[in-house]
Amino acid sequence: MDGWERRFWRQRLFPSLDGAAAQGCPRLWLHAASVGEVTGALAVIRRLRQARPQAALYLTVGTPQGCLFARRHVPPGVRVLPAPLDLPWSVRAFLTSVAPDLFVVFESEFWPVLHGALRRNGVPVVLLNGRLSQKSLDSYRRFPAIFRPIFRSLSRAAVKSEEDARRLIALGVSPDKVRVLGSSKVDTLVDRADPQRAMWWRERLQVPTGVPVMVAGSLRGREGTDLLQVFATLKASTPNLLGIFAPRHLDRVPVLWEWLGRQGIAYENLSSFLESGKRARSADVIVVDRIGHLFNLYALGDLVFCGGSLVPVGGHNILEPVAWGKAVFYGPHLDSVLEEHEILSRSGVGICVSSREDLRERWMKLLEEPERLGAHRRRALAALQEMAGVADRQVAVLLHLLERRHAGPVSEG
Template identity: 35%
Template sequence: MYLLYDLVLLASAAVLIPYYLFRGWRQGKVRRGIRERLGFYTAGQLAQVAGRKVLWVHAVSVGETRAAVPLLKRLKSLYPEHLLVLSNVTETGHQIARDLREVDLCLFFPFDLSWVVQRVLRQVRPDAVIIVETEIWPNFIHGASRAGIPVILVNGRISDRSFPRYRLARKLIAPILDQIDAFCMQTELDGERIVAMGARSERVSVTGNLKFDMQVHPVDSAERERLRGAFRLPEGAVIWVAGSTHAGEEEIVTAVYRDLVAAGESLFLILVPRHPERCRPVREMLAGQGIDVGLRSALEERQSPFSPGEILLVDTLGEMLTFYALADLVFVGGSLVPVGGHNVLEASLVEKPVVFGSYMHNFKEISSLLLNEGAGLMVNDRLELLGAMRQLLGDAARRTAMGRSGAGLLERNAGATDKTIAVIDRLVR
């Protein structure tokens, strides 16, 4: 099976490696990114891991990296003698990871070819591998298991969409799952599903969702005023942040924004595309509609504040929670187009009302909880988004109540980090 898997990956490499080379060249990372994915590290990186105990946490992209922060902080506190390594697949996830103080070394996750994996594990020599959410990398897991390295899957989730496909491939997946030493699943249903896929039931624990344990440095009124000035936000305007948007959503959001401003609302939109590299086409689209746009990266050059009807387009990473903290209203993208949604709890973390679309299959449980608590609103299309915005703009008390309900939901569901650490500790110590 592993030989066949290697052959399939090699065939794919004819497309993937030129893609990574081109993308790396555009972002100035051609050598480091591709070399790390092939298991070639710098002398400095190798010196960091030499002779050290290593805990390797893998989080594929931005969402998984942010979800892992409470766990990373606890690991750093409990195992100070270990070097904490965090790997990512995506460039955006890697950029977020590099800003985490708890992480000692950030790496790109290796291509899952057997000889690449063997080279990587031989050099890094982790004492344990912790995989965030359901990332099943056959050669990496197999290589770690053969080397006697415990593999722990945390914050595990099996979606309604992926479960039927996993069940069909059970004969292929079960041997891989058998090499994972512990599964920390978000819900009872996720636990049942991973067992149905081939995991040993005695290795499965229901530990909850790490996203409920997220923390943020509070922004007081003085800091908020300072940030409003730094971001050139218009005085007195209601701030609407549309975060993690995808292609097709910016058009919907800006159409609603223009309708509201034309109706006399003193409203200002901060638009944060999920992938910063998309800011150029988004900016061109907005300019084509006659909308004045300012880039986050160019704010220092701007002297005057924005006006309602204009847009701040965020082309940087790592400031989402700051913008949410400044918002009066939050829309979370990936939900009006069939992406599956993004982490709506980030808005609740800073006590903001959150609106999202109906494509929330990646956050089905969380979105249901928010709706049941009255902390969020779900919309299906542009007209429903316009209606929801009109309701909330006209009711400041409701906005405040929704934000507080979301914060209460987080508080009541916290504790996944403690339960996950208890499982990890049995295998690490």
């Protein structure tokens, strides 16, 4: 455990918030367990900051990694803090310092000591991006004396699906307080999807309009060479196909170099375009040997694959390509992204393939029938329109509750 982690856990046990409490303005305490929940919270926080610039926003996070991630991405003026442990003195110290007008929890964090203290202090509790598995439902039902008061006291619950709504109501949430709004994670990604950056990459990599592009991202294990083999097969029938290959970890880059060298396939590294400025591209394979660029590179893709899914890793962020209006293909190992898979498969823009061969056959048909590729694009854009906007509806719920506690006009910004 390094120095930062020790400080993080010490602050969770003994919160120290000197000067944290803001007077004379609305105070919102938002809580996210870790990186995934923070991702959904960011879109809500940005819109809250626009609608109520004078409000004091505190975001607590339950893991060191999530806390660092939040501090890198929240708007200026939002205070990111380690979440107090669910112990009486930790919760009391934090609650006294912040004195929130509203407590907002993302996804599924229901701590008895914390929620009991909020209830005694009359602080409304709102659940956003709410989700509840059957396993969690069964667990909470085993301890009704502890958890039923938590669910019955929720002021609002904005959940991801009808099934989540049904389970929360079964635990005691009043049906008139539950709304199925979806997930704000898509809005966070849409906020990041800057068309100017997409255009910059298209120009930098010399990708003319009409040239089909295959982007294979977050590749793990054998997926790197598997996707290169798929590319080589497709290239035989589509000579102008461009392939962009991004391993999840940079120590796998040499494996791609070695395979390409053995096959006699010319390639270039992404870093060469970053370091040398504008220049002519001399190969149709680009190996991504720098971190932090994959999200924007997805914008160029006509055929997009998200890795960690053809091998038993559990999948990676399959929502990222969709933020650019792209359909995304992935393998069957989806334990880490089941929720996202359900969202995308319902919309027809997340396509699960069983194997490398299955992926190759599907992509070959798309390249042979451009109208089907166009239909994929239109479906993805339509799905994006349908999935986006959740954060705006969630913020409207929060502002309504705030208005009941704090008089004052809401900014239209």
